[in-house]
Amino acid sequence: MSQREQWSSKLGFILAAAGSAIGLGAIWKFPYIAGQNGGGAFFLIFIVFTLLLGLPLLLAEFTIGRSTQDHAIASYRKIAPGTKWYWIGILGMVTCFILLSFYSVIGGWIIIYLFKAIIGDLNGLSSAQYADVFGTTISNPTISLIVQFLFMLITILVVAKGVQKGIEQASKIMMPALFILFILLVVRAVTLDGAMEGVTFLLQPDFSKVTSKTILEAMGQSFFTLSVGVSVMVTYSSYLPKSQSLPRSAISIVGMNLVIVLLAGLAIFPAVFAMGLEPGAGPVLLFNVLPTVFSHLPFGMLFFIAFLILFLFAALTSAFSMLEIIVSVISKGNPNGRKKWSWIIGLAIFVFGIPSALSYGVLGDITLFGKTFFDLMDYTVSNILMPLGSLLIAIFVPLKMKKTALYEELQKGSKLKKGLFEAWFFLLRYVAPLLIIAVMLDVLGVW
Numbered sequence: 347m348s349q350r351e352q353w354s355s356k357l358g359f360i361l362a363a364a365g366s367a368i369g370l371g372a373i374w375k376f377p378y379i380a381g382q383n384g385g386g387a388f389f390l391i392f393i394v395f396t397l398l399l400g401l402p403l404l405l406a407e408f409t410i411g412r413s414t415q416d417h418a419i420a421s422y423r424k425i426a427p428g429t430k431w432y433w434i435g436i437l438g439m440v441t442c443f444i445l446l447s448f449y450s451v452i453g454g455w456i457i458i459y460l461f462k463a464i465i466g467d468l469n470g471l472s473s474a475q476y477a478d479v480f481g482t483t484i485s486n487p488t489i490s491l492i493v494q495f496l497f498m499l500i501t502i503l504v505v506a507k508g509v510q511k512g513i514e515q516a517s518k519i520m521m522p523a524l525f526i527l528f529i530l531l532v533v534r535a536v537t538l539d540g541a542m543e544g545v546t547f548l549l550q551p552d553f554s555k556v557t558s559k560t561i562l563e564a565m566g567q568s569f570f571t572l573s574v575g576v577s578v579m580v581t582y583s584s585y586l587p588k589s590q591s592l593p594r595s596a597i598s599i600v601g602m603n604l605v606i607v608l609l610a611g612l613a614i615f616p617a618v619f620a621m622g623l624e625p626g627a628g629p630v631l632l633f634n635v636l637p638t639v640f641s642h643l644p645f646g647m648l649f650f651i652a653f654l655i656l657f658l659f660a661a662l663t664s665a666f667s668m669l670e671i672i673v674s675v676i677s678k679g680n681p682n683g684r685k686k687w688s689w690i691i692g693l694a695i696f697v698f699g700i701p702s703a704l705s706y707g708v709l710g711d712i713t714l715f716g717k718t719f720f721d722l723m724d725y726t727v728s729n730i731l732m733p734l735g736s737l738l739i740a741i742f743v744p745l746k747m748k749k750t751a752l753y754e755e756l757q758k759g760s761k762l763k764k765g766l767f768e769a770w771f772f773l774l775r776y777v778a779p780l781l782i783i784a785v786m787l788d789v790l791g792v793w
């Protein structure tokens with residue numbers, strides 16, 4: 347096999363994998379789903395799922411990727427030759443295809459706001475006017491398609507350039523900057539008049555609001571924010587040298603993600619309550635609320651522009667990983683193939699995403715199972731395909747990989763205690779499959 351690309355530094359991998367994880371899931375999706383599901387109880391269930399399922403699964407994907415040093419399909423083939431387990435990789439590719447098709451719509455919304463903020467269209471509006479301007483803009487078919495296309499174009503150009511130069515370099519500066527701006531935003535939001543109600547909403551669980559739908563959405567959300575169940579993390583860790591500690595990487599990614607989720611919640615909900623807005627507003631929540639928070643800061647629009655650039659970046663680093671997993675399988679590491687396939691697949695994703703982009707305008711009234719095209723795609727990915735992929739990975743690893751080999755792989759670059767290893771193995775082998783199946787059956791009304 348030819349020399350494979352590797353991450354140029356330990357930090358490069360962590361930042362890129364964290365870049366895949368931290369994105370719209372933590373910043374855009376978490377607040378709106380939590381808002382629709384009653385706040386605190388959802389948050390708590392989400393944390394429990396992240397620790398009991400997300401973390402062990404992330405580590406499982408890392409182990410598959412680094413032990414085989416191969417992409418999302420070949421890695422399963424290497425471990426279980428002659429079997430159909432590589433379909434986990436195919437499922438992951440399909441999921442990422444659909445995921446990116448609507449992810450790019452939201453990416454486009456960030457571009458719209460960025461543009462509007464730069465040309466000064468957002469100066470001095472009231473919070474109701476922000477919601478109005480935003481709603482009108484995203485319902486315009488030409489604008490929403492142009493910005494969705496722009497988002498895909500950037501994704502294609504970076505992925506076409508290749509792993510090292512494309513993804514790693516850029517992740518290094520932007521993530522810490524985003525983090526710092528978020529802290530500023532939280533400080534402003536929680537000091538608004540009437541903000542405490544929002545803090546309580548997020549941090550005080552009210553279990554009377556919990557239904558089986560809440561539980562499913564919390565589980566889907568924990569997979570979504572960590573990018574697990576779609577073999578993206580298998581692909582990323584396949585570029586990783588043996589000197590890196592997998593458990594430490596997984597823990598730091600989960601930790602960073604939880605912090606960003608908390609910061610996003612603390613930036614949004616206090617402001618929602620302080621302004622008398624509706625926490626269950628759905629996908630537009632963040633976009634309606636944020637400009638108001640920024641407008642209460644000195645030099646607010648400048649900070650807003652900086653925030654949007656970083657937010658766009660966070661969304662892009664996740665988008666790169668979705669396209670990367672598909673391209674890396676299809677181009678088989680051949681640089682010319684990479685370029686060609688990045689374009690072909692990227693454009694196909696854009697076309698597939700058109701109905702999602704139009705779901706907030708001309709196709710808004712067309713629904714299937716009571717959902718717009720956008721909502722249907724999001725629901726399918728987050729609540730069906732990602733849990734399914736995660737379930738299969740949780741079954742695959744303990745079944746097809748030798749326990750001693752797993753322990754050895756996890757020991758490389760780290761001193762993992764035997765007890766912790768056993769705990770991980772137990773969570774993966776028993777807790778994860780049973781819990782995922784139980785939640786899915788619950789939603790089907792079996793209990």
Ligand code: PHE
Nearest residue numbers: 367369370371372570571573
């Ligand atoms: N974790 C990403 C986010 O939160 C979404 C994602 C899911 C990315 C699956 C890659 C694969 O935005």
